[in-house]
Amino acid sequence: MASHWLMKSEPDVFGIDDLAKKKTGGWDGVRNYEARNFMKVMKVGDKVLFYHSNALPSGVAGIAEVCREAYPDPTQFDRKDGHYDPKAAPDKPIWFQVDLRFVSKFPRFVPLDELRGMPELADMALFKRSRLSVIPVTPAQWMRIVKRGG
């Protein structure tokens, strides 16, 4: 059975409309071990809430799904890339990414304010761990949020 996740992206850099246009997108640049570990256990077909962070307003913009499981993030080896990690080498990669496929854009954007107001979501790491960019979502939470998205 597919797992559910919430993944953050800054819409100024890569938002739901960018994914819709490209159909698929690589989730590179994650440099947090916990977020990386979550990506490592993702399976093709896992469902993802596409969250806009650092946005006005921030919130869930739509749905994507995992279309390629974790593989080494090439930006860690690229000196010219802002995500370059000198401790990583191609034979011992540190950072991984998954690829996502666009599924749908919510007819109704669900802002963070509204998520905060939903008692079913009170336990979500989204609120307690504000800096975590990849967050597991329970099926019940998933259903609630998707319903709000119309």
Added chain:
DNA sequence: GCCAACGTTGGC
């Protein structure tokens, strides 16, 4: 642009 939260680094 500011700043609080918090993860990471590095000196000891």
Added chain:
DNA sequence: GCCAACGTTGGC
């Protein structure tokens, strides 16, 4: 191994 300093994230 501790912990202060530092850097980054993300809401506002």
